[in-house]
Amino acid sequence: MLSIEDLSKTYADGTQALSRIGLAVPAGEIVALIGGSGCGKTTLLRLVAGLDRASAGQIRLDGEAITAPHPGVGLVFQEPRLLPWLSVADNVGFGLAHLAGPERRARVAHALERVGLAEHAGRWPRELSGGQQQRVSIARAFVANPRVLLLDEPFSALDAFTRRDLHGHLLALWEEVRPTVLIVTHDVAEAVALADRAVVMRPKPGRLDDTVPLPLPRPRDPAAPQSEAAARRILAALDRSLRPAEAAPQNANWW
Numbered sequence: 064m065l066s067i068e069d070l071s072k073t074y075a076d077g078t079q080a081l082s083r084i085g086l087a088v089p090a091g092e093i094v095a096l097i098g099g100s101g102c103g104k105t106t107l108l109r110l111v112a113g114l115d116r117a118s119a120g121q122i123r124l125d126g127e128a129i130t131a132p133h134p135g136v137g138l139v140f141q142e143p144r145l146l147p148w149l150s151v152a153d154n155v156g157f158g159l160a161h162l163a164g165p166e167r168r169a170r171v172a173h174a175l176e177r178v179g180l181a182e183h184a185g186r187w188p189r190e191l192s193g194g195q196q197q198r199v200s201i202a203r204a205f206v207a208n209p210r211v212l213l214l215d216e217p218f219s220a221l222d223a224f225t226r227r228d229l230h231g232h233l234l235a236l237w238e239e240v241r242p243t244v245l246i247v248t249h250d251v252a253e254a255v256a257l258a259d260r261a262v263v264m265r266p267k268p269g270r271l272d273d274t275v276p277l278p279l280p281r282p283r284d285p286a287a288p289q290s291e292a293a294a295r296r297i298l299a300a301l302d303r304s305l306r307p308a309e310a311a312p313q314n315a316n317w318w
């Protein structure tokens with residue numbers, strides 16, 4: 064269980080990026096974080112990754128407080144962030160230096176195969192397309208068998224076709240490793256394709272606004288009526304989150 068408890072973050076300049084976030088994510092759940100720009104999505108992931116400290120509240124992974132980068136927490140960013148001087152295989156195996164060579168090579172080969180890049184293991188990152196590079200960064204995150212995987216708009220720079228292809232690769236790896244996943248997206252269809260639940264955020268200060276459960280069977284068909292209905296529910300919640308908070312009506316029983 065990943066528990067985010069009463070979490071707030073105010074930056075040194077006074078920006079209230081997060082205010083009293085509470086979210087409990089059972090092991091293996093996929094949660095999509097969705098919301099307008101500036102509502103604290105990246106701040107939240109950075110805190111869960113232990114890359115920054117909260118101003119108040121806490122984050123616990125199976126009871127253990129996260130206050131610094133944790134080996135059980137993997138991260139994928141919008142851009143692939145590969146090391147240009149290492150081959151594809153060495154990028155994927157970069158965090159596995161503690162393992163013996165044969166095991167490391169076997170794990171890297173398996174992860175690359177799962178993202179469909181087995182034949183590119185010896186290439187340089189610059190020889191790959193953007194979508195292929197992002198597949199490498201997903202393989203790199205999964206090769207460590209993370210308990211929690213954090214993805215910050217990982218597919219937003221890719222075309223729609225490549226994005227769908229990567230959804231498939233991500234889900235195939237998730238099926239195998241079953242990490243808890245927090246994925247930031249601004250793409251409602253992406254939330255419906257991937258997540259068990261969409262959590263909608265609201266800015267100034269950043270906070271959780273609404274939750275839309277997505278109990279759809281997998282594999283999911285984006286054109287199925289259930290998917291379209293789920294997308295509409297998220298859009299409606301998103302719409303509400305972009306409006307200023309409504310003041311309580313003067314006379315709630317006017318009707």
Ligand SMILES: Nc1ncnc2c1ncn2[C@@H]1O[C@H](COP(=O)(O)OP(=O)(O)O)[C@@H](O)[C@H]1O
Nearest residue numbers: 074076078080099100101102103104105106107
């Ligand atoms: N290092 C920082 N210092 C000051 N303000 C920041 C910093 N990082 C983010 N912010 C501010 O915090 C708010 C939330 O930012 P961010 O978490 O990046 O939102 P999102 O990812 O949802 O777009 C924004 O107002 C942003 O300008």
Ligand SMILES: [Mg+2]
Nearest residue numbers: 104105106215
């Ligand atoms: Mg962001």
